[in-house]
Amino acid sequence: MSTPSADESVELEWDDIQSGALHERPSPYVGRYVLIRIDDREAGRELVRRLLPAIEAGHPTADPARDAWITVAFTYQGLRALGVPSDSLDSFAPEFRAGMAARAAELGDVGDSDPGNWEQPLGTPAVHIALAALSPDSVRLAKVMERAQQAYGQLPGVEVIWRQDCYQLETGRTSFGFRDGIGQPAVEGTGRNTNPHEAPIKAGEFLLGYPDETGALPPMPSPDVLGRNGTYLVFRKLHTRVAAYRQYLYDQASSRAEERLLAAKTVGRWPSGAPLSLSSDQDDPELGADPDRNNRFSYHDDLDGFKCPAGAHARRANPRGALDHENSVNVRLHRMIRRSTSYGPSLPEGVREDDGADRGIVFVCVGAHLKRQFEFVKTQWLNDGIFIGAPQEADPLVGRSDTPGVFTIPRRPVRRRLRNLPPFVVTRGGEYFFVPGLRALRWLSELDS
Template identity: 45%
Template sequence: MGYLDQLRSRFRREHVSLDLDQIQALILRARPEPYVGLHAMLRVDEAAGGRDVIARIAQHVPSAQDWAQDRDAWVGVAISHAGLRALAVPEESLATFPLPFQQGMAARAEQLRDVGENAPETWEEVFGDDGCHVAVTIYAVGQPELRAAREQALATLDDAVGVTLLGVHEFGVDEEAANPFGYRDSIAQPTVAGSGVVPVPGQERAIAAGEFVLGEDSETGAPVAMPSPDILGRNGSFVVVRKYQSRVGAWNDFLRDSGSTVDEQDLLGAKMVGRWRSGAPLVLAPEADDPALGADPERNDDFGYADDAHGLACPYSAHSRRMNPRDGELTILTDVNLHRIIRRSSTFGPAWRRDLTAADDAAEDRGIFFIFISARAYDTIEFLQQEWINRGNFIDLGDERDPVVGVHEAPGNFTIPDEPVRRRVSGVSTFNRLRGGEYMFMPSLPALEWIGRAGWLEQHAPSTSTA
């Protein structure tokens, strides 16, 4: 059974309570494996022309309603706050969005700990000066399907007026679905209550829909604050986009310097990630990789950390354990369900190779677009960056940072619990360098149509009635 077939087999129409026909498919529908795709970045130079482009692209954006239907490619659209303003959305509506979204990612560098080589002044030009107004993402099962979807969705730009295509970045991975470092990616995804999808083994329960879809009740029992008017905010969500350049050669060099054999190097890498390259979790495969386990969606996420309280199988500071502590005990108590995210990350560049060195990093462009969706996206990313990624107090490790995505202005450490005494590996550097990013809003399909036709003007249009 293929990956998309497995997803469709978990869908139960009788369990649906959300307005699937109004929600962009990309919010609730996982990408295929393998996958190819592209991110197109647009700037709106003239409001009417920009709205026309939004209206035409929106015709090619599928809804989550077709989860169980055959579809080989789909399109998603997200808009920044600067983009909404450039589209002439009224200021009274713009003011109802969360403050971080209004300010934009670059202005939130302090809260995000984007300093040093990750600071906004080092970012790629496309992410500077509020330039990225609209992001169009296409995922497809193969290159022919991607070409067809691209021709449909982006053909509108051929005769567009008032919109500039800033750039197109293609991405894709093979059936192993590996990230730039060669590890299977995006395994642990939350199940959204009311979406009709049955949780896989290892997922205790579905997460309240309002954690991901605006207008629905969240884990607190009430909806998260929603932009107004209702047609603009309801059934939309917020998106964090962060583009990283991955220093895969430097990662390989670090493992080689820290382990005398390939097995030792692979074990250290797994300890830092929390999973083996196949995706097999350390808690279930502590001694050696288990590719069959890693490839099995019924088993590869069916675990917790309660039975690994001392971190002997998976270290507390491992990337995957930091980003999803599950049932593990934390020094600083946190409701992990309030920080769950839907990940839509996309890997680009040549596949990982063991022979790569730091000297190769400048010659070959590899990386990942870290993309996630959440109704609390901005609070969540800033919390993650401040507490779980760039600090270690919540796991009694002081200032020890995430070994994979943490910012290490000076060489850092990685602690591996062991008996009779823990082991500390030094020399951890910034293996993923931030090249830019933005806070985005993913409107519902009715909201895209409302933006495209300037629906706010209709409220003030003079009546033509002759009654």
């Protein structure tokens, strides 16, 4: 497979882009998410003014482990609370205006994941501003958070209403035991190709004001100063039922080796990150740790899924070449930048009984098109199986959780079918945010309506 050439003709306005919008997550990392409610419009604008010196613009450092940074984002209700004019509010994407809780039924947030069961105040109109801070270590995180606290601390009219700390687990993997964050798309104009085996995705897929993969400019909020160089951010707190996942695999397997294989088949990769497409029979930690090889594959030569099942989580989230033969889906239109983090303690290796601890993933992704990026992938690829010819099957990890799941593993001479999969991931809350550019933040701070 040859390395695609990159078209770097687009020039990004780095002085206006929040550095956190495109900043890679360091490894290891520690972080914190803070949600704020605005009770007084003038106080909210003062908060934005105070935050501005703490929000860095410019090209993300070539070494993502070198620094700490803060990203500030707003819900639709938050922009209303700041006094953004109605004509500007109406120019935002419909999904953003509605909010994630209102989209729950379509997104598959039902049953235990229904917004009625969400952690307060997630998904409510009280969530106005999100601050996200990430750092390679706790010392630098404390310093960058101190700058933020100086902005919102002792400011009547704004209230911190929720906080979530996150960190890389000691295993370096997710709570389910798999390496995460592999296969991020490269963005045209950044000069960095994080995936050298895929041509960079047009900047307009991730930042407003630039051409996207269709060649057009994505719809942008008005006025231009508010929308340009901004992006949408998807935020979801996902509780992982690790003990139930392990117990289910244990019950389905006749040996420890088969248990590990079934786990890899549901994910599409081995715990090390090695893809099944390149190592279908056993884990290959050296392959999983090699960024030059662990993404050098496609599913075009495995359409029947004998190496990696078509319904595996990683393959559903990014079908790669598996859909090329249909000439109906351009996978590049549905790529997202994922910046997910882990929270809560890890469950000790081998334990299959729930210890009652809250653990999971804070799923974060950014993109310029909420509908055809996050919502399309969630509803059409993760929750549904029509595109893989299995309409009754959903993603075995994060699909709809209102009915027991089914997962098919192609094999010869007879396929293996896992039945009655319980929900292993439960949505605890979420929201759609808008991440403005620096000029937009100044515009928001100077509103006088």
